[in-house]
Each structure stands twice: as C-alpha cells, then as structure tokens.
Amino acid sequence: MSAAEHGTDGDLTAVKGEPELRPSAQIVPQRSVAGSALTLVVAIMSFLACLTLGGVTLIRDAAHTWQGEIGREVTIQIRPIDGVDTEAELNKARDIAMAAPGIAGARIVSTAETERLLEPWLGSGLELSGLPVPRLVIVEVADAGATDFGALRQALTEVAGASLDDHGLWTERLAATAAVLVMIGIGVLVLVLVAMVLSVVFATRGAMAGNRSVVEVLHFVGAEDGFIAGQFQRHFMVLGLKGGLAGGLAAMAVFAIGNLLSRGPLGTGGTTGAEMLFGGFAVGPTGYLGALGVVFVVAVLTAATSRITVQRHLAMLS
Amino acid sequence: MIRFENVGLRYDMGPEILRDLTFTFAPRSFHFLTGPSGAGKTSLLRLLFLSLKPTRGLINLFGKDVATLSKRELSGIRRRIGMVFQDFRLLDHLTTFENVALPLRVQGKAETDYRADVVDLLKWVGLGERMHVLPPVLSGGEKQRASIARAVIGQPELLLADEPTGNVDPVLGRRLLRLFMELNKLGTSVVIATHDINLMDQFDAPRAVLEDGHLRIEE
Numbered sequence A: 001m002s003a004a005e006h007g008t009d010g011d012l013t014a015v016k017g018e019p020e021l022r023p024s025a026q027i028v029p030q031r032s033v034a035g036s037a038l039t040l041v042v043a044i045m046s047f048l049a050c051l052t053l054g055g056v057t058l059i060r061d062a063a064h065t066w067q068g069e070i071g072r073e074v075t076i077q078i079r080p081i082d083g084v085d086t087e088a089e090l091n092k093a094r095d096i097a098m099a100a101p102g103i104a105g106a107r108i109v110s111t112a113e114t115e116r117l118l119e120p121w122l123g124s125g126l127e128l129s130g131l132p133v134p135r136l137v138i139v140e141v142a143d144a145g146a147t148d149f150g151a152l153r154q155a156l157t158e159v160a161g162a163s164l165d166d167h168g169l170w171t172e173r174l175a176a177t178a179a180v181l182v183m184i185g186i187g188v189l190v191l192v193l194v195a196m197v198l199s200v201v202f203a204t205r206g207a208m209a210g211n212r213s214v215v216e217v218l219h220f221v222g223a224e225d226g227f228i229a230g231q232f233q234r235h236f237m238v239l240g241l242k243g244g245l246a247g248g249l250a251a252m253a254v255f256a257i258g259n260l261l262s263r264g265p266l267g268t269g270g271t272t273g274a275e276m277l278f279g280g281f282a283v284g285p286t287g288y289l290g291a292l293g294v295v296f297v298v299a300v301l302t303a304a305t306s307r308i309t310v311q312r313h314l315a316m317l318s
Numbered sequence B: 001m002i003r004f005e006n007v008g009l010r011y012d013m014g015p016e017i018l019r020d021l022t023f024t025f026a027p028r029s030f031h032f033l034t035g036p037s038g039a040g041k042t043s044l045l046r047l048l049f050l051s052l053k054p055t056r057g058l059i060n061l062f063g064k065d066v067a068t069l070s071k072r073e074l075s076g077i078r079r080r081i082g083m084v085f086q087d088f089r090l091l092d093h094l095t096t097f098e099n100v101a102l103p104l105r106v107q108g109k110a111e112t113d114y115r116a117d118v119v120d121l122l123k124w125v126g127l128g129e130r131m132h133v134l135p136p137v138l139s140g141g142e143k144q145r146a147s148i149a150r151a152v153i154g155q156p157e158l159l160l161a162d163e164p165t166g167n168v169d170p171v172l173g174r175r176l177l178r179l180f181m182e183l184n185k186l187g188t189s190v191v192i193a194t195h196d197i198n199l200m201d202q203f204d205a206p207r208a209v210l211e212d213g214h215l216r217i218e219e
C-alpha cells in the first residue's frame, strides 16, 4: 500500500497551487510487518481449521441421518415354540404393534421371504417348516417420539416367543462414537488455532523489534500504548483477513469438489464405505457457514493477539 | 515548572556525570544550557524529557514528582513537552509533513484539522518546498528544522532543544531563535542546549552552565 502511495504524489489537483498531500502513510510501515510467510501460515491454519470443522459437521449430520433411519424401523422376532401356532402369534404381534401410538404400519415377513433371506447361508430348496427358524414382523415407526417402546415391549409379552428389537443399543453406540469424533474434531480445531495464535505472537514480536525506533519516537511524541498497539494491530487484522479468506475459500472449494465428485458421473452410487457412512461427502450449509465463521474468528484472533502482544511488550518496556 | 533536588546521574557503573543538581526553572522562563562537549547537556535534557531516570535525587515537573508517574501520565506529560533531538529522530518512511504532524496524529486529531497549521509552520521554517519528501533526502539543516517544527507544532508548555542551530547558517539560526522567542512570549518555557556563543549573545537570557557535573546559573 505504501509503495503505491509514494507514487501518487503530486498528480492530484493542487489546492492554492500547492501539490496535494499524499494520504498519510501508515506510521508502522507495512513492509516491516507483514511477512507473506505469515499470511501463508494463517491461510494454511485456516484451511485446516475449516476442513476439521467441515469434517465435524459431516460426522454430526451423518450420525443424525443414521439414527433417524435406524429408528424408523423396528422388528419383532417370534421364536417358534413347540405346540404353538407361529402364524397366529405373528398375527397377534402385528395387531398389537399396529395398535401402538406413532406406528405407521406392520408387516409379517412371509415364509417365502424368510427363505430368500436365509438362502445365502442355508442354500436353496429348503423346507423351512422343518426348522426352528424365527420369524419377523417389521414395524414402521412414523413418529419415534410418540412411540413408547417400553409399553410395546410390555404388550408383546402376551405373544409367545416374541421379542422386540428397537436397535436402541445400536443408536446409543452410534451416538457415542459420533460424539467422540466430534470432540476430537473440536480438539484439533482448538490446537490449530492455538498454533496460529503462537505464530502471530512471534511475528508481532519480530515486527516490534524491527520497528523499535518507530516505537521510541511514538513514545517521545506522546503516543499512548493503545495507539501504538493499534498501528500494529491494523496490519495484522488485514493479514488475518487475507490469510483466513484464502484458507476458508480453499476449504470451501474442497467441500464443493467433494460434493460434485460424489454426485457426478464418477460417483460410485453409494457403494464405497465412506459414502455409505457420510452420504457421499456432502458438506451441508453448516459446513460452509462454519468456514465463514472460521475466517472471521481467524481475523479477530490475529488482530487481538497482535494487540495484546504489543501491549504486554510495551508494558514491560517502562 | 522544573525543580531539581540533589539530582545525580551516572550511566551504568561509570563516573557520575551530573552531581548534586539543585535548581528551579520558573514557568515562562527562557534558559540557555551550555558547557563543554561531554559535560552532560544532552543527559540533562533527557532527564527533563523523562527518557532517563536519575540515579538519585528528586525531579519535579509541572508540579509532579516524576518518579511516581504512571505510563498514561507519562504520555500526557510528553504531550506538554516539545523536544528537539541532537540527532533529530525523524521517521524515514514518513514525509516531512507527516513527521511534523506526528504529535497531533498520535493525539487522534484529524488531518483536515491540522493540515493548514502544519503547512504554515513548515513554510515558516523554510521547508514549504520540502514537505513532500522523505527525511533521507533532506540536508542536515533541513532535518534540524523539521525536528524543530515537530517539537513546536503542539504548542508545548516546555520546549527542550538540543543544539537546535548546530547545522544551520547564522541567518537561519537567528530565525529559529526568533521562533523560540515567539513561543516563549506565548507562554512556553524554553531550554536550549548550545555551544553557540553567537546565538546566546543575541538574546539576553540566563545561562545554565554545566561543568564538572555541577550546574551554575549566570543571570
């Protein structure tokens, strides 16, 4: 900026025949502060922070969808018991389930279907009625909140050999795993930001050492520490914004490319493990908003860090 | 305005450069500070400017014991003092205009409010043509005048000048002395450290003479 200012001297319209003053140069020269190396460090840190945040939102969204999907279907298993008519018990179980609140429908898995399900393990042409194979009633839940699985389980004790599997254990484990992953993600995010703050601290100290005579003269003409800190802070604010934006935009580009790849012709239709887990790397709007938030936090953090560093340094000088 | 009591100063483990200084300078007074090279004139001015702490003794400035000042009070007092440094202390990346305007800028004043004053003062000290250039291309005398202009732009209550005419010809020296006299008439206390007998002969003011670490005032 200052380089440009030096050049524009004098070609503006003069007042009273005098050459126009250039816009006042910055008291702490830009060149003495802003290493492009630091901008790059801030950009990389922001990029990593945004990716981590994107990953966290991905995991959270995926866990949420999963829980929803698992919870939408529960099964009632009927073990065949000697001397009991399994078909009658199946019908009884289905009726009980249909009568429960929040249930959309219930369906008995037919013998033929059960055979097909078991075919891979037991081979075809199998006579099921000769084996004690459990039968299933699939219950579709319309509103998981309205359904009282405890009461349903209680009601099903009337049906011989019936047990209800609402996947509670699964969803709990899934929630716990997701929570741990989210915590790890947040931990990484904090570490990345701490590393960035530390590099800003070192850079600020360097800038102050390089501007010792400027700081001295500012003190001599009666500048207060807050004013001097402000002169450094404005550079770091700009630097933080530049680096943060660069990193944030790069991360958003990665999100967008990820989304495109998983949807486009190259997409494998949800067969890879990761896609099945995360619904095809689709970082939602939370991820993009989070990236913007990271850019903002990085700029504010950079400015505040440099300000505090300068003020602590000046306080030590006296 | 200025009161010294038994002030002594030594640098590190060196000899005592100022010894048992006890004196008062009244408000609106005008003093020349003189003495051989190395007598401690610059050191005494630095004590007055609070950029140096005495090894012992008491310094009272504007009615305040300077040993007990907070940082905020220190910058407040610096705004009431104008200092012309023997080595100028201009900032090389700022133009002459910006250097001279610096004391007003750090007080948060807007450029539109002080521009005319600064330009007038620069013209007065003969730098009207040089206000857009950076200090490295100024001559010694021009730097000196820029440094003087920066010291007086805030109309300080106390002006300290270290060899302010050391680099200018006698005509310009007289002109600068007139500037200091004008300021003094308007109420500023002035202390000018100088070797220049000619300069001192032009204005009848008490001379504070530093010799062997002691101060003697010749009315």
Ligand SMILES: Nc1ncnc2c1ncn2[C@@H]1O[C@H](COP(=O)(O)OP(=O)(O)OP(=O)(O)O)[C@@H](O)[C@H]1O
Pocket (backbone or CB within 6 Å): B011, B014, B017, B035, B036, B037, B038, B039, B040, B041, B042, B043, B044, B086
């Ligand atoms: N920062 C310092 N550290 C150690 N000794 C110093 C320092 N500054 C000055 N001195 C010594 O203190 C003595 C007084 O120096 P000072 O600069 O006050 O003299 P002066 O009267 O201003 O001289 P001149 O007329 O040449 O400017 C000198 O002997 C000098 O060597």
Ligand SMILES: [Mg+2]
Pocket (backbone or CB within 6 Å): B041, B042, B043, B086, B162
């Ligand atoms: Mg000296």
